[in-house]
Amino acid sequence: MKKSILIPLFVLWIGIVTGQPARQPVEVRVVPEHADWCVARGERIRFSVSVWKDGHYLSDVPLEYECGPEKMSAMRRDRLVYKGGELSVDAGSSEIPGFVSCRVEVEFDGKKYSDIAKVGVDPQAIEAVAEMPDDFDQFWDREIAALAAVPLDARMTLMPERCTGRSNVYHVSFQNDRPGSRIYGILSVPKAPGHYPAILNVPGAGVRPYQGDTYLSDEGFISLTIGIHGIPVNLDAEVYESLSNGALDHYWVQGLDSREDFYYRRVYLGLVRSIDFIYSLPQFDGCFVAVSGGSQGGALSIVAAALDKRVSCYTAFYPALCDLTGYLNGRAAGWPAMFRYEKDKDRETIERKAAVSAYYDVVNFARKVNVPGFFSWGYKDEVCPPTSMYAAYNAVKAPKKLAVYPDTGHWNYPEQWVKKQHFIKSMIPNQQ
Known part of the structure; x- marks a missing residue:
């Protein structure tokens, strides 16, 4: 049975983690x-x-x-x-x-x-400068079709210390784009018998552990929070710090010379696999999946909505990875600004990398979205410049809502999250 979403507890938590700047003297x-x-x-x-x-x-x-x-x-x-x-x-x-x-x-x-x-x-x-590759659809259709040959091989381990009176919490993993390559996450599921709508929470940039989200599962959602790096998300902090300064340093430009080797290939395919996993859960209602995230997660929300027709709606706070070649065209581009400081390198290398980036530019996925979306950002954002975000937003032809809070930067007010939650609730069949 579906349950109404209650906002206050979730808002209390989100107000702690949104990173609103501290006041100065x-x-x-x-x-x-x-x-x-x-x-x-x-x-x-x-x-x-x-x-x-x-x-x-x-x-x-x-x-x-x-x-x-x-x-x-x-x-x-x-x-x-x-x-x-x-x-x-x-x-x-x-x-x-x-x-x-x-x-x-x-x-x-x-x-x-x-x-x-x-x-x-x-x-x-604002119009995007990102160019759509002629074989964009063929490339991603082929990549997603290949996933069918890889067994999901889902694994779940109960985390008793994180469970609540109303939710069970699991550390989970499942195979991604090839055998041995896995997506890890935290799954929170209501304990009460029934079938529930789901939210896939996708992460901002960085290398870190994740706690999951019992605030949503306590109120009647299946909540899956994933990491993108193919490593467990419940390890000691020093592991992530070592990886962030080592093998995963600047992961966002690794393999940019080839569309098959670029780091975000496995990340984008991992979104589809995450939805495969949600559909495998016996508690899932079989029809409603929302995807939600901010920054890199905002980008991944849009990508998931474009790649997977099972997504019902999505929400994107200050999305990254938008209009990536902006700096090559004399204007701001989205995080990670991969061409801002490389535009003086040899032209052949830049053109090759720019061509690869087109297959991963959020603008090109925004052009393919067919389900409703909720966006929110501020005009003072220096990480994801609003020029780049509007380039993606304006490319969306499906129903969309935008809540602008001009005086915010790369952070948000709790009120923005309340609006996001109300939007998701409004998209659930038989909900008001």
């Missing part, structure tokens, strides 16, 4: 003089700058600012002595859809403090 505030942080093409862009300490304006402190297209060379910059109050900064105008940023830095008592804000210039008109 000196606060630099950069705010667009446009209520919705957006302007039309050709409209003048202005930012209001102020510096605060103990709730009052500071004065007579050195201040520097620079303005220009997001993540690109500054078009305007200046140094001055901030005298207190509101300082208006003219950032010019732009005829090109995208984002214009203003970064401000002050020095006080020998320490530097900074802030950044961005204004969207007709962001709904």
